[in-house]
Amino acid sequence: MNTPLGNNANVDTRPWCHRCGGPSRVKDRDAVVLADLPCFGRPARLVWQKFRLCCPDGDCEMGSWTWEDPRIAVARQAMTDRAGRWATWQVGRLGRTVAEVARELGCDWHTVNDTVLSYGTALVDHPDRIAAVVEALGLDETLFCRRGERHRQEFVTSIVDVSPNRPAQLLDVVAGRAASGPTDWINARPESWRAQIRWGVLDLSGPYRKTFDDALPDAGQVADPFHVIKLANHKLDECRRRVQNETLGHRGRKDDPLYRVRRLLTKAPERIDEKGEAKLLGLLDAGDPKGEVRDAWHAKEVVRSIYDIDDAALAEQFVCELAIDLQHEDRPIEVRSLGRTLARWFDEITNWHKAFVSNGPTEAIIIERIKRIGFGFRSLPHYRIRVLLYAGRPNWDLFPTITPR
Ligand SMILES: [Zn+2]
Incomplete structure (x- = not known):
């Protein structure tokens, strides 16, 4: 396999100029330091001599560009691709904390968090994650964080697939515990998907009753x-x-x-x-x-x-x-x-x-998982990805092939 590592990269594998289609020339080599997988129990760094290419044709206005190779690292990531996937697995699948994984990789908390978000978003937002037929949909309020000096509680609504005869699955979390959040979410799904829902499961609260009345008028409502x-x-x-x-x-x-x-x-x-x-x-x-x-x-x-x-x-x-x-x-x-x-x-x-649907024992497992992710999140989009990676049953078989966002 030819890779742009080292100084002797084969001329044939070098990209052509995007503008005139002629051959490119190596202009510079920049050493880029990336966090890599830990080695022998210690953090490791990979130094990538990244080629800066240019077009030798004096009449072409292409200028210079960097030769990217997503097999090594995705553009603008501070971590190698293999380390990024490993970190996302550790945090998203195994529920380890970002701080723990950052320590093991010897890098900053934000570096790991950004990586988990970009790989995690691709996996969580994969269209196949939500089943084609959901017979029963559960809504539940979850404490998301405490904000400000007075520790004001902020809530999110968990949207859960509680169809009988299969494990419950967290489908999404939306801001607040008013009717509008889950109503908008349900209305954004295809009509055919909504039509299959026979039951809406809710706590004894008016807002979720309104959500089901408005968005799923044909579904029966079940008090959890x-x-x-x-x-x-x-x-x-x-x-x-x-x-x-x-x-x-x-x-x-x-x-x-x-x-x-x-x-x-x-x-x-x-x-x-x-x-x-x-x-x-x-x-x-x-x-x-x-x-x-x-x-x-x-x-x-x-x-x-x-x-x-x-x-x-x-x-x-x-x-x-x-x-x-x-x-x-x-x-x-x-x-x-x-x-x-x-x-x-x-x-x-x-x-x-x-x-005979409920947010019962299977949902208890989801709640446990949600709680394990813990508070401390300030940003709902970050929380959403983390909690869906851990409790939303994404298809981890797809993980080796997804492209981070
Ligand atoms: Zn050119």
């Missing part, structure tokens, strides 16, 4: 069980803190019964042994004189049991009665509020029993 149970746990916690305050006049301290019971309350009962159960009931007896926390705890458990039902008609009847029961005037206000939410989201909650 994880969020329904999370709400029940949240109401239980609110109730516990209120009763704590009303009975003792202060926020929970470490010896207060309702403070000590807080973890046991939100734990699934199948994970509590006999000793734990005795402790839980004892602490509730001591700290919950009117039985309100106990009521909220019971409500949470009944809400969880919605997902033990595998018959759609039975589930509808069960949720309908439960929503009415929880709103009874004798119940604590937190439980009544939970009942109202169940009533308001009745269709979406019971649709789960028809669709």
Whole structure:
């Protein structure tokens, strides 16, 4: 293989002048230092004597140009191609930090980050990454970063393929948690792709309901069980803190019964042994004189049991009665509020029993992966590439042949 390395590059392999088509001549050799793969556990540098070529024809206005060879390094990259692919694999596939990889290559954080972005963008934006048929699409808000002196939280919306019978896949992340971000994203997809989506999976939030209403009016909407149970746990916690305050006049301290019971309350009962159960009931007896926390705890458990039902008609009847029961005037206000939410989201909650899609365990893996990428990102485009490389299931088989951007 002829390469423009060294001084004896064959004249035949030299490019022709782009302007007049005549042969070119070597004008100069510039030594370009590139970060290369680590060697024997130490950072390495590759020095490339890059030819500067010119056209010898005095009548041609071509001037001079640099002889690029993407097999060695892509133009303007500070790293060799093999090191760039290795770094992208380490960060994108294995989830290592940029700082770690930069240390191993002996180069700057920005050098590695820029490289990962340019190789990663090509892989992530490959049109085949998103399946031709997505039956169920999930939307979920994710904390992206904290900004400014007051650490204001900024959110993104994760768009996830939650089609049944295959692992969930993060398709994209868009700015904010309003309806417009995911609506625009869905509307930008081909009509035929949108038409295949039968279910939209969402948390109990109005904006995503609006997204599905506007962009996928024919798809059924499914309330994600994880969020329904999370709400029940949240109401239980609110109730516990209120009763704590009303009975003792202060926020929970470490010896207060309702403070000590807080973890046991939100734990699934199948994970509590006999000793734990005795402790839980004892602490509730001591700290919950009117039985309100106990009521909220019971409500949470009944809400969880919605997902033990595998018959759609039975589930509808069960949720309908439960929503009415929880709103009874004798119940604590937190439980009544939970009942109202169940009533308001009745269709979406019971649709789960028809669709059997959820952002469930497979999505938990995605969330874990997203969290592992961590905060600290200031730029959404950078975050997007990093998180999609790690959690968006790009086709890494294509990786050796992609051209970085
Ligand atoms: Zn020329």
